[in-house]
Amino acid sequence: MMMKLSSNDEADVNLTTDEEAAKLPTHKLEDDVVDWDGLDDPNNPLNWSGTKSFGHVVIVAVLSMVVNIASTIVAPAMEGVSRDLEITNMTLATLAVSIYLLGFAFGPLVISSLSEMYGRLIVYHTSNFIFVIFVVACAVSKTSAQFMVFRFITGCAGAAPLSLGGGTIADVIPIEKRGAAAALFGLGPLLGPVLGPVIGGFVAEGKGWRWTFWVVAILGVAAGIGTFIFMRETHPNTLLERKAASLRRATGNPHLRSKLDRGLTQQQIIVAALIRPTKLLIFSPIVLVLSIYVALIFGLLYLLFATFSMVFEGQYGFSTGISGLAYLGLGLGELLGLFTFGILSDRLLKRKMAADNVQESKPEYRLVVMMWFPPVIGPGLFIYGWSAYYQIHWIVPIVGTFIVGFGAFFVIMPSQLYLVDLFGSEAAASALGANILLRSLFGAFLPLAGSHMYSTLNYGWGNTLLGFLALVFAPVPILFYRYGEWLRNRTTVTL
Numbered sequence: 001m002m003m004k005l006s007s008n009d010e011a012d013v014n015l016t017t018d019e020e021a022a023k024l025p026t027h028k029l030e031d032d033v034v035d036w037d038g039l040d041d042p043n044n045p046l047n048w049s050g051t052k053s054f055g056h057v058v059i060v061a062v063l064s065m066v067v068n069i070a071s072t073i074v075a076p077a078m079e080g081v082s083r084d085l086e087i088t089n090m091t092l093a094t095l096a097v098s099i100y101l102l103g104f105a106f107g108p109l110v111i112s113s114l115s116e117m118y119g120r121l122i123v124y125h126t127s128n129f130i131f132v133i134f135v136v137a138c139a140v141s142k143t144s145a146q147f148m149v150f151r152f153i154t155g156c157a158g159a160a161p162l163s164l165g166g167g168t169i170a171d172v173i174p175i176e177k178r179g180a181a182a183a184l185f186g187l188g189p190l191l192g193p194v195l196g197p198v199i200g201g202f203v204a205e206g207k208g209w210r211w212t213f214w215v216v217a218i219l220g221v222a223a224g225i226g227t228f229i230f231m232r233e234t235h236p237n238t239l240l241e242r243k244a245a246s247l248r249r250a251t252g253n254p255h256l257r258s259k260l261d262r263g264l265t266q267q268q269i270i271v272a273a274l275i276r277p278t279k280l281l282i283f284s285p286i287v288l289v290l291s292i293y294v295a296l297i298f299g300l301l302y303l304l305f306a307t308f309s310m311v312f313e314g315q316y317g318f319s320t321g322i323s324g325l326a327y328l329g330l331g332l333g334e335l336l337g338l339f340t341f342g343i344l345s346d347r348l349l350k351r352k353m354a355a356d357n358v359q360e361s362k363p364e365y366r367l368v369v370m371m372w373f374p375p376v377i378g379p380g381l382f383i384y385g386w387s388a389y390y391q392i393h394w395i396v397p398i399v400g401t402f403i404v405g406f407g408a409f410f411v412i413m414p415s416q417l418y419l420v421d422l423f424g425s426e427a428a429a430s431a432l433g434a435n436i437l438l439r440s441l442f443g444a445f446l447p448l449a450g451s452h453m454y455s456t457l458n459y460g461w462g463n464t465l466l467g468f469l470a471l472v473f474a475p476v477p478i479l480f481y482r483y484g485e486w487l488r489n490r491t492t493v494t495l
Contacts, residue, residue, distance in 0.1 A: 034244040035259040043243070045172045045234045053172040057181045059223075059231050060165040061188055063128065066223050067158030068192025069199065070135060070216045071100050072305055076197050076324045077204030077212055084209070085144040090451055092144070094306055098444040099148055101302070103155020105440035108163030108433040110156070113273030117266055119238035120164050124227055127160035132220040139213035159436070162189065166420045166432045171234035175361055175421055179345030182420070183338050186413040189298075190405070191338075193305060194331035201324020236260055277434035284491060286422070286484060287431055290415045291438040293473045297377065297411045299442030300466055304330070304384075304401065306447035307454065316394045329398035333405025337373070340406075341413055344369055363421040364484045366414050370477035373410035378467035378474075380404035385463025407470075412439075414477070422488065 036044045045053070074081060075097050082093045115123040134154040141147040165185050173181045200212045233239060240258035248256045257263075264272070280287040305327070312318040312326040345366070352365045380403030387396035419431040454462045480487075 032253065032255040032257060033259050034240055034247055034256055036240070043239065045236070045239075046174060048172060054181070055230055056172050056232075056234060057169060057184055059227055060161050060168050061184045062223050063124070063161035063227065064165055064185060064188025065192045065195075066216070066219045067131065067161060068188045069196040069219065070131075070154065070158060071104075072097065072193040072196035072302075073200035073212045073216060074196075074204075074209060075305060076201035076309060076320050077209035078309075079320075080204060080209040081147070085141065085147055087144050091448055094447050094450070096144070096147060096151065097306070098302065098447050100151045100155040100158075101440045101444035103152045103157070103440075104159045104162060105437050105444065107156035107159030108436055109274050109277065111160050111163050112276075112430070112433055113270045115164055115235065116237065116269050116273060119233050120168060120235045121231060121233045123164065124160055124231065125224070127157045128220060128224040128227065130157035131160075132217050132224065135213050135217045135220060139210045139217070162436055163433055166416060168234050170420050171236065176349060177346060178417060178420065179349065179366075180342045182417040183342040183345065183413060186341075186409070186416065187334070187338060190301075190334045190409055190412060191331055193301065194327045194334065194405070197305065197308070197324045197327045198331075199324070202321040205319065205321040273430075276430040277437050280431060280434040281438070285487060286480060286491070287419070287434050289476055290419070290480070291435045293476050294412055294415050294435055295438040295442035296469060296473060297374075297408050298439035299446035300377075300381070300470065301330070301404075301408055302443040303447045303450045303466070304404070306450045307459075310451075310454075311388045311397065311459065312394065315388055315391055318394075326394075326398060326401075329401035330405035330408075333402040333407075334409045336402075337406045337409025337413070340373075341369060341409065345414070345417070361421065362485060363418050364481050366418040366421055367477040367481040367484070370410055370414040370418075371481060374407045374477070375471065375474045376403050377407035377411070378471040380407060381463045381467035381470065385467070386460045388463075389458055389460035418480075 040047055042048075078093050078097060081087065081096060087093050087096060111123060111127065131154055134150050134157065137150040138147060138154060141150060165188075166182075169178060169181050169185060199215060203212050203215055237258065237260045240260050244256050244258045244261070248254055281291060282288070308326050309320075309323055312323040313320070318326065348368050349361055349365045352368070353359070353361055356362075380400045382400070383403065384397045384400030387393075387400060416432060416435065419435060423431040453465075456462075457465065
């Protein structure tokens with residue numbers, strides 16, 4: 001797949017003065033092109049120590065976890081929110097939770113262009129600051145309109161680690177070691193929405209719904225402090241541009257430019273960042289189909305989140321706090337998926353490379369585990385739906401959600417890693433932006449249909465329908481594993 005792309009990653013260049021810049025090796029300067037100083041340049045984030053690289057993955061994973069906890073932490077307390085803010089419509093109450101995901105959908109369109117212009121690190125810092133401010137605004141909202149607007153802005157700012165995280169991993173982790181790093185990063189979008197209601201249920205029961213947002217604000221401040229202390233720039237474009245600027249001042253040569261400089265104006269960068277995800281969805285069949293599959297599963301998860309209170313409080317008589325624990329079935333399934341993926345992913349990749357006698361990994365190798373486990377999502381939904389309908393012991397529907405969570409991990413995580421490997425550090429943000437755009441839209445709007453669907457079809461047939469939809473997409477990774485390389489070699493997307 002041919003691309004003209006830019007990435008959203010940052011790196012830590014230890015050049016602070018023009019004098020230091022003047023001492024740099026200049027083997028590329030005869031062409032007026034500034035590049036890394038060889039394959040082992042310590043300023044290249046791919047050459048950082050394992051501890052430093054993994055530390056950056058942990059920071060991004062924590063940021064991702066916090067913003068995803070915020071997406072659902074208020075869900076068990078919506079009765080109190082509706083009462084205090086005079087929300088009388090059930091659909092509107094659901095939207096008050098899911099509108100946050102609309103921010104996840106549209107925030108990356110702005111965030112990616114800002115990171116390309118100014119680097120990743122400043123965008124992480126600024127976005128987290130805005131996130132905390134508007135989380136606090138949600139906590140002190142007086143009207144439903146204020147609450148909705150503040151939730152949307154919070155989601156836009158919270159999208160930063162989701163849209164930039166994949167590129168950051170590509171910046172600091174070599175391709176053959178990305179499986180474990182990507183699995184850790186993937187915990188945020190999957191486990192965060194599960195932990196949110198568990199925390200929120202008890203907080204709301206003991207302190208009221210407003211305190212659910214104060215808890216998120218505290219977590220956001222703590223994550224922001226860790227980011228400020230430990231995180232450094234990883235974006236190759238930004239790092240080489242800083243190096244080129246130092247050399248221009250030191251040598252007096254105004255023609256020096258970064259090897260990765262595409263010569264775009266800020267306006268062109270903004271326009272490109274806004275349209276790239278859409279162009280990928282339109283012109284790349286791989287991105288489109290995978291994004292629809294991920295979006296469907298993501299939407300199903302959020303639809304389940306929206307029904308847990310109805311099922312476990314209405315059907316089984318759980319209290320608000322205890323009903324939050326019902327989300328742990330999904331979470332434990334996702335944790336098992338994490339450990340399984342972490343063990344298998346990179347090992348399978350190396351085994352496939354050896355079997356095919358190739359020195360470089362193919363992106364399609366990431367799809368092997370995606371072929372094996374996602375088909376269990378359908379049976380998991382069948383178990384959840386029919387056991388809830390017949391009010392079988394509460395552990396049975398939770399077992400069903402455990403199976404769903406396990407299978408869902410192997411849809412969302414391998415697909416993201418596949419896109420990162422396929423498009424590389426420079427284009428990962430655009431590919432993931434397209435993926436996040438669709439999945440967030442599905443996550444925002446699919447739950448709105450939940451109450452009507454279940455009132456029409458009941459929990460049994462409603463979840464049976466969802467289970468069959470999940471099974472329809474199960475062959476997708478098999479097809480891309482077999483024909484993905486052929487397809488991308490015949491697809492040209494110029495961005």
